[in-house]
Amino acid sequence: MNKVILLAKRPVGKPALNDFKLITEQIPVVSEGEILLKSLYISVDPYLRGRMNDIKSYVPPFELNKPIQSAVIAEVVESKNADFKTGTFVSGNLDWKEYQVSKGKGLTKITDQGSGLSVYLGILGMTGLTAYLGLIQAGKPKAGETLVISGAAGAVGSVVGQIGKLLGCRVVGITGSDQKVTLLESKFKFDHAINYKTVTDLNEAVKKYCPQGVDVYFDNVGGEISDAVLANINKYARLPVCGAISLYNNTAAATGPRLQPLLLTKSATMTGFIVSDFTEHFAETQKKMTSWFKEGKLIYSETIIEGFDNIPQAFLDLFEGTNQGKMIVKI
Amino acid sequence: MNKVILLAKRPVGKPALNDFKLITEQIPVVSEGEILLKSLYISVDPYLRGRMNDIKSYVPPFELNKPIQSAVIAEVVESKNADFKTGTFVSGNLDWKEYQVSKGKGLTKITDQGSGLSVYLGILGMTGLTAYLGLIQAGKPKAGETLVISGAAGAVGSVVGQIGKLLGCRVVGITGSDQKVTLLESKFKFDHAINYKTVTDLNEAVKKYCPQGVDVYFDNVGGEISDAVLANINKYARLPVCGAISLYNNTAAATGPRLQPLLLTKSATMTGFIVSDFTEHFAETQKKMTSWFKEGKLIYSETIIEGFDNIPQAFLDLFEGTNQGKMIVKI
Structure with missing residues (x-):
């Protein structure tokens, strides 16, 4: 079975655990052209709070009773898409699901895992x-x-x-x-x-x-x-x-x-x-940040919470400031 | 005799007539290198209100019992400075005085009077x-x-x-x-x-x-x-x-x-x-504005109040919005 976290209701003021709902569903079947992704690290970020409100914005709000999305590092565990071999690691804006299928659109392959994977949600992401x-x-x-x-x-x-x-x-x-x-x-x-x-x-x-x-x-x-x-x-x-x-x-x-x-x-x-707003500068910036990071000129701090079920609590903790550096949930 | 308007006290809230004081003094004597200026048009502007407060800023506040200053168009009526002939019209940041002496520093000569003089306090100033x-x-x-x-x-x-x-x-x-x-x-x-x-x-x-x-x-x-x-x-x-x-x-x-x-x-x-903030662009901009103005592409509106004694009231009227376009006092 496959765990999924939905937005159960729109938070009023400070979000609470019962604004979220954990459900289980079948692991999806992979069709031709698709890949099956297993989530490894999920990013929780303050800006997600804005998307939980039902207000018009340039990023549309999350839908009620649909999965929340954020930046996720995942592994390709099954592939019917020649561009993504099984065993490939990718990052992308994905659902809060243990497993999900994708056609590969919007995913970035992580080719260099020397610094670990979670770093691609943070300083190199x-x-x-x-x-x-x-x-x-x-x-x-x-x-x-x-x-x-x-x-x-x-x-x-x-x-x-x-x-x-x-x-x-x-x-x-x-x-x-x-x-x-x-x-x-x-x-x-x-x-x-x-x-x-x-x-x-x-x-x-x-x-x-x-x-x-x-x-x-x-x-x-x-x-x-x-x-x-x-x-x-x-x-x-x-x-x-x-x-x-x-x-x-x-x-x-x-x-x-x-x-x-x-x-x-x-x-x-x-x-x-x-x-x-700065998409046009992403490539050059990623190069610069990677180079500074590998030279040891940038130090990285992360707070890792373990367990898919703990994603909502990790998100809530952001507003208490309990994290140091990037808050990440390891699945 | 020479009329002068001083800042008598710092306004609290909305300025009032008794924040200003009209005095008379001798018309100053012109020394070597100086010119005597007769004020023709005096600009009153909302930003002057800020300089009437005693707060640190990049433009220093007006001093109590000293003349207020603003943009003024004046005529050289006596000259001991070879750069400024008698009869020359100038604009500059000058005291609220009928007559004042100057060494010529910071003054701009108005060579083309085809559009009238007051325009150099407004659309061409x-x-x-x-x-x-x-x-x-x-x-x-x-x-x-x-x-x-x-x-x-x-x-x-x-x-x-x-x-x-x-x-x-x-x-x-x-x-x-x-x-x-x-x-x-x-x-x-x-x-x-x-x-x-x-x-x-x-x-x-x-x-x-x-x-x-x-x-x-x-x-x-x-x-x-x-x-x-x-x-x-x-x-x-x-x-x-x-x-x-x-x-x-x-x-x-x-x-x-x-x-x-x-x-x-x-x-x-x-x-x-x-x-x-944009001093470096003044010359090219003045050229552009003059050209648009002469081509009739820019229309100019001014409210002219007559009489030196009426400068404070003209300034107060700015906050009532009684002016249309540039508020100017004609001396």
Whole structure:
């Protein structure tokens, strides 16, 4: 039998386990031109929360009582498609199923498994592309500038900070535990990290650790953390908005300080993006990230949860910040 | 005797006449290398409100009991400087004085007076540069796109809309009276104009007149008008912030919907600017604007108030929207 996780109902506010439903079905039969995929690693990501709402967007919402989809690493265990031999490893946007058939469309073969497979969900996959392209295209960092990152110990944040250091920036991270502060400063070599939960005045803390002001703010969280950083931006600051995890579970539209006067005074630019905005740069970026990774210039952090049944809980844990780096479920 | 207008106290909220003080002093004596300037036209602009606050900014605040400064057209009435003959007309950032001396630094000679002098405070001066460069550099409009402008009948807005039409955009303006709606649609050839004061639901009105959504929003006002426009933006929208006149007189920081989730969903970019960000493009832009203007492709609107003593009132009137186009005081 084959386990499948469906969206049982649309979460209101913070998602809960009973928004999901685990069912079993027959393992599908492979037709001519198809392959049977066995899921090995499944990525859970904050952005999936948005697709659980029934709102018009450029990425359509998940359908009720249909499987959820995310980035998955899978093995071809049966093939009636000459392009995919049995034993091939692939990544792609796939259903939350133990087994599924595919015609191969949209799948990327993983030919080099020297660094392990899960890395292709993270630093050498969408996470790495998001970090690099968001920082470079929307953040436009220059050597000597100060880069602040919120959600700094998360999958994308910890990579953004390392790229910032490689580019010669002063890098300051904001995160939610002392353990993560230590991790960012010692393992990821951030210049400083700030625990927003224990600091008495985040605005003052940012000011202290960014004595030259903030030139680039890579924002993963939104909300009051961002207010504190924005109070310290320099003229011509660039403000890539990669995520707003602090706001995803709000049931009403969040309010906060109006940004127009600040952007006006500072001639600053705030840019929202998703990684697919930069598809044209994927190939060159993957080459660059792979090269940095193999040279040991980028360190990778992941939190691996074991067991297909635990996918929903792993997703919920993202909103508690229990992960360090990329959150992955190993099947 | 020489009349001078000083900043008597820093306005709290909406400025009032007693924030200004009219004094008289001796007409200054011209030393070697100097010229004596007689003010002819004085520009009053919403951005001056910001300089009346005592806050650190890249443009320093006006000093108490010192003359206010703005763009002025003046005539050289006495010269001990070989570069400026008596009878020359100049524009520059000058004191609110009937007469003042200058060494000539920062002054631009007006050699072609065929279109009148006041035009060099408006469409062929900073107003035109602001409209063109803000729209082109931050708005990046493409033919066929929809451009919405708030403060559309103001000095900058009415020029932005005309440039939008010249570039092949659908142009919709938002303004505050039926008279201005008529002006925008008939004289300035906007596709549509909306009176935000009488419309029952501005969000719905923008939707109605922008059936393809909003690609570029040139924002002069901020606040709730902008909220309604932003609810209608397209993927990859560009949002130049030129002004926030609805917020300038707030005594506390204004709050509103947090923008990060919207910018994220739409991969949109919001850019604050002041015209001096684009200094490198001034020469080519002035050439282009002059050429369009002389070909009759750009129409110019100004509200002229007479009398030096009326400068403060003309400035206050900006916040009531009594002007159509550029507000100028003729001395």
